[in-house]
């Protein structure tokens with residue numbers, strides 16, 4: 001069984017009358033990339049700050065690498081790397097000089113640590129270029145390099161992809177995937193844009209108003225958000241037969257209540273309905289379902305607000 005790297009149980013933060021984080025449960029196994037998704041003010045930063053002891057929880061429990069007591073938690077926190085908002089770097093120093101400054105400040109021995117961190121994030125070749133002339137993507141990668149200097153087993157990243165252009169997002173994503181593959185680094189990454197985390201997160205937690213609304217694996221989310229034609233029929237077995245025989249459909253699933261989700265023939269729904277009717281199937285409804293991750297997230301938040 002995989003090691004549980006991080007577990008939150010009933011984690012709560014109250015500011016006056018405001019519940020910023022409301023009894024959040026979360027569990028993260030080694031090598032997972034957990035996408036914490038929520039709008040601005042949802043409580044993402046507060047959760048990360050409680051894990052790193054920058055904010056004291058009002059209630060609940062944090063378990064890190066199996067430890068829960070304050071003293072042991074303190075030790076285990078040394079195995080984490082954190083990036084909450086872009087760290088302040090010196091504008092007139094290079095990437096290497098900036099990292100060297102922080103390495104010495106933190107008392108981490110060995111120049112090779114800086115070199116490895118620069119290699120990890122693809123900034124080893126930036127030479128004399130000063131921080132002030134870096135693109136946002138480079139700045140964010142330097143922030144990540146700083147979080148990687150202690151070779152963490154758990155990385156906590158608060159909105160690191162925020163504002164990056166598509167190319168920057170891909171670069172950042174590839175670095176994280178490499179860390180996960182090569183070092184089995186476990187990653188918790190927050191974002192207010194779900195699609196920024198696609199092809200990266202292995203599971204998601206959706207948070208709104210401090211509440212964890214849903215936790216779902218990337219695979220399950222992909223299935224939920226996959227484009228399909230949803231058919232409500234009187235006889236699913238008969239409909240399946242017609243679809244396979246007359247339209248050579250292979251990719252479909254049958255849900256309870258005589259509902260069929262069809263992933264083939266998306267561009268020709270009329271042909272599907274005609275074939276079914278001609279095959280003697282009664283259709284109660286035909287509905288095209290979208291494939292948009294953002295819509296899924298927004299519909300969930302909408303649902304929460306009405307709830």
Ligand SMILES: Nc1ncnc2c1ncn2[C@@H]1O[C@H](COP(=O)(O)OP(=O)(O)OP(=O)(O)O)[C@@H](O)[C@H]1O
Pocket residue numbers: 015020038039040041042043044045046047159192
């Ligand atoms: N020190 C504080 N004092 C009072 N309220 C706070 C404090 N820190 C955060 N909050 C409130 O707690 C809630 C959650 O904030 P948090 O920063 O965790 O959200 P977030 O999801 O990270 O959003 P953002 O992306 O905007 O940072 C917000 O309503 C915020 O105003």
